[in-house]
Amino acid sequence: MPPATVIGIEQKKQQRSPSSPRKFFAGKVAIVTGSESGIGRATARELCRQGASVVLNGLHLDRLEHTRIEFEQAGYSVVSCLADITDYTQSERLVATAIQAYGRIDILITNASISMRAYFADLAPEVFQRVLDSNVYGAVFPLKAALPYLTESAGSVTFISSISALNGMPSGSAYCAGKAALANLAHTLRLELHTTGIHFGVIHIGFTENDPDKRVLNATGQPVPIAYRNPRWQMTQTEVAQALLGHIRRRRQSTILSPAGNLNYLMNRYFPRLADRIVLWTMKHWARYYE
Incomplete structure (x- = not known):
């Protein structure tokens, strides 16, 4: 498998002007799951701006409408x-909506998911299952x-993953x-369906700006605000959407x-023990988020 594509600051600067x-x-x-808000909405908007017809999806009728x-x-x-x-x-109903409206499906982006913030020892089993299922x-x-429709179009499937999937993240066992x-x-x-011509890709999203009302689940399944993140280390939702569409255009396997x-990727690839030591040290500073 070819190495993962890494999108850095310089490549972000080269993104096309949104105008x-x-x-x-x-x-x-395109179908974009979880596109009523957040990264999914930004991705759906960028697809539309670049000429696609998009099927929006979500769980909250007011936001979706x-x-x-x-x-x-x-x-x-x-x-x-x-x-x-x-x-x-x-x-199946989501897919039927696409076929009834447009007669075909070329792109599927599985963006919808639930995140969490709790250590495994404290996590209720049903919460672990809910996060994993999502x-x-x-x-x-x-x-x-x-x-069947993606096979007809030799289309593209992109799974939205996370940098936390590359090496794990304390307080995120089910999510990771x-x-x-x-x-x-x-x-x-990719191996099983190589004769179909379908593109199967994974994009590992790092720290990204969130909607102000975004919540994650705590140990008992209650929604709580996400922890503060320094904006200097974050991409905007639009930047993520543009990078995602570049990933699809080039039919990349991993980004x-x-x-x-x-x-994260470089540290865990070349200095895994040091990376773990840094994580263990920073856990002490995260403790106040789990009280």
């Missing part, structure tokens, strides 16, 4: 489907439902396990994003 997008995805139909109306008012071709994609029947079945079920599973899944499907992601 004059090229229509790379003209005529293409707000996004759909906003996109339609901007002149974009979109439809929406309220669906929990950890349920296969609802995933990250694994939330990718598997939409893909399974869309596979789910995101790591996606890389192995993509590799396996790592953000300066923090680059550092």
